[in-house]
Each structure stands twice: as C-alpha cells, then as structure tokens.
Amino acid sequence: MDRSPRQLQLAAATRAAQALRHIDPVTGAVTPAIELSSTYARDDQGEGRQPYIYARSGGPTIKTAEALLADLDGGEDAMVFASGMAAIVTVLETLRAGDHVVAPDVMYHGVINWLLHIEQTRGVKVTLFDATVPAALANAVRAETALVWIESPINPNWDVIDIAAAAKVAHAVGARLVVDSTVAPACTTRALDLGADIVFQSATKYLGGHSDITAGVLTCAQANDFWAELQEIRTLTGNVMAAFEAWLLVRGIRTLFLRYERASSNAMKFAQHFENHPKIQSVIYPGLASHPGHSIAKKQMKNGFGGMLSLQVKDYQTAHDISRFVQVFINATSLGGVESLIEHRIKVEGPNSIVPDTLLRLSIGIEDVNDLIADLEQALERAG
Numbered sequence: 001m002d003r004s005p006r007q008l009q010l011a012a013a014t015r016a017a018q019a020l021r022h023i024d025p026v027t028g029a030v031t032p033a034i035e036l037s038s039t040y041a042r043d044d045q046g047e048g049r050q051p052y053i054y055a056r057s058g059g060p061t062i063k064t065a066e067a068l069l070a071d072l073d074g075g076e077d078a079m080v081f082a083s084g085m086a087a088i089v090t091v092l093e094t095l096r097a098g099d100h101v102v103a104p105d106v107m108y109h110g111v112i113n114w115l116l117h118i119e120q121t122r123g124v125k126v127t128l129f130d131a132t133v134p135a136a137l138a139n140a141v142r143a144e145t146a147l148v149w150i151e152s153p154i155n156p157n158w159d160v161i162d163i164a165a166a167a168k169v170a171h172a173v174g175a176r177l178v179v180d181s182t183v184a185p186a187c188t189t190r191a192l193d194l195g196a197d198i199v200f201q202s203a204t205k206y207l208g209g210h211s212d213i214t215a216g217v218l219t220c221a222q223a224n225d226f227w228a229e230l231q232e233i234r235t236l237t238g239n240v241m242a243a244f245e246a247w248l249l250v251r252g253i254r255t256l257f258l259r260y261e262r263a264s265s266n267a268m269k270f271a272q273h274f275e276n277h278p279k280i281q282s283v284i285y286p287g288l289a290s291h292p293g294h295s296i297a298k299k300q301m302k303n304g305f306g307g308m309l310s311l312q313v314k315d316y317q318t319a320h321d322i323s324r325f326v327q328v329f330i331n332a333t334s335l336g337g338v339e340s341l342i343e344h345r346i347k348v349e350g351p352n353s354i355v356p357d358t359l360l361r362l363s364i365g366i367e368d369v370n371d372l373i374a375d376l377e378q379a380l381e382r383a384g
Ligand SMILES: Cc1ncc(COP(=O)(O)O)c(C=O)c1O
Pocket: 083, 084, 085, 086, 108, 110, 151, 155, 180, 182, 183, 201, 202, 203, 204, 214, 215, 216, 334, 335
C-alpha cells in the first residue's frame, strides 16, 4: 500500500487561515518574523540577490502578502501599496494625453476627484456614466477608451455592476477593465474570473479588517507589459507598502472569510429589521430583494453581500443627529473593520457630491447584531 502523503486540494478559506503557517527550524515559532531590511547585500560576485535588491521594489514580507493575494484572486501576480489611493494613482499614472477613461459618476469619491484632476492637468479625457442605467457604460466607451474603471458594489449607493458584462464592453473597444472590489473581496467575488484585467482593493478595509493599516492592492489576470509598467511606477514613486503593514495585512486576511461571513449575516439582519421602519425612508443593501442590483449581486457575490449598507432618513438634521447619537457605532469614515462605523456621507464627500445629504453610510462589523439594532433604535428615538 502506498503510504506517501496524498496532496490535498485546500479551499481558499483554509489557504487564507494558514497564510502565515511556518515552523521555525530553530525556535519552533509558528509565524514568520517580519523582514524589515531596507536593502539586500549583493553576493560575493557583486550580483544582486534576485528578487530582492532594495525595499522600494519589495521584500520577503511584502512578497508573502502578494503571493497570498494573487492566490485568493486567482491572478498571475499582485502588488501591495502604502494605501488604496497609492495603488489607484499608480494605475492612472499610465494614462497619457488623449487617452479616454470611463467610470461611474457615483463611486469612491477619491477616484473621481483624481480623474477630474488629471483631466485638467494632463489632458486625459474622462466620461462619467450613470451606473443605474443599463446601457450607460456601452454608450460611454469609444475607440480611444484606454481604461474602464468600475466599482461593485458602488460607494455609497451600493449599485451593483455586472462585471462580466462590463468586461465585454471594455474589451470590445480594446480597453482594460479595472474593478474596485474593496467591498466585495475574493471571499465573495473573484473579479478576474469574471473578465477584469486588474482588480484593485483598498486593503485598509476588509482585507486588513481591523482599522489599523492603510494599504492598497492590485492583482492582475496577466503579468504582461502593462503590469511591468505598473511595477516600475510603484518602484520609482516609492508607493510600496512597508513590511510591518504587509505582515499585519496577511494577519488580517487570515480571518477574512470568517469576518466577511459574520459582517454579511449581521448586515442582512440589520437591513431586514430597518427595511420597513417608520423613521427610515429606505435601506440600501444589495442583499435585500428590494435592491435594484439584487439579482446581479446574487450572481457575482457568492459568499455574502458584505457589511456595507446605507440608510436614507427624512432630512439633513435627522442624519446629522443619528450619526451623533449612536453609542455602539463609531461616527467615523472607513469600512470593513471588525467594529461598526456610521457616517453622514455628505460631510466626507463635500458640497460637490451628488450623494444625497440625507444618506448615512454604515459599515456593519462583527459585533452581536442585536446591539447594533438597539443602538440605531435609540439614536432614531432621540433624533429629529
Ligand atoms: C471603495 C474604495 N476604494 C478606494 C478607497 C481608497 O483607499 P485608501 O483609503 O486605502 O487610500 C476607499 C477608501 O475609503 C474605498 O472605500
């Protein structure tokens, strides 16, 4: 009988949970040390010890994070950055005067702001489309479109874009599709499998999961010339993530599947509780059958609809009061952490935003959902 070990095919949740699995041959330590060196000595022939030369182009702890992220997204490679915006700006840095970019008119406001900035300063052409109109993306692309940037679900309306359909539209005109999957990481949506060329995530959010790092990630379907250009930009601009953050990121990802599952089930119960509440105008959550994007969400969010939802209340003052009166939720911007956050979104996006000033954005965490429900109930009683 063959007694040699049989190779097991491990599920992604197992690979994530064991991402730092290691047994130190000397001490028996079960997690690897953080490699902090900023430079790497050449060998005795004076040659650089590939792949590590200088930490601005990466190091072993960064590689650990990148290998895990590429694995979970099903991509050929991944790159980690000092923040989500550092990764976004790196992609947009590839655009030249005359290149055309298409993106939704409501999405993470930092991307819109930077697109409008490079439209003015660099002659990049930008078309923003209404993601709630099914044919709007197809009508927005044209022959010189270099990049289609989408987000799904979209901040803070949680509109759901059909990624596979968007990939067809982008590729038909020879454009690249980048998907911001911050709110739907690989534990629920693998955008590369659906046709995206690049997946972007703010790893400050669900991937890190504990509101203690700022981090960004790009993963690619193909490590082609475009990817090499992105790598070069990261090295030359110094946008790389630091080793300590990379280690914390991997530690966060070890519980990603668990946290996302719990945040999703909490958000669903929370959304259902407030859906027909007399003091709430609407609950916007892709997990609810009443959400216009629900059927696409069901198709492309395989393992939960996440913890992000928005509430519309009757007026500005009520939204303002609720955000102040909560006791369990923290009134702060960001999302995807273990603790629940609430924010009166207009205060973050500013007066030029088209997001209604009656909208509260909530990031539902992993607490006992009954405490979250009771907290919002007591804030609603005091408000307006
Ligand atoms: C969907 C989305 N994309 C991008 C970003 C930018 O990421 P970071 O804040 O890590 O720079 C954020 C941050 O809020 C976000 O929510």
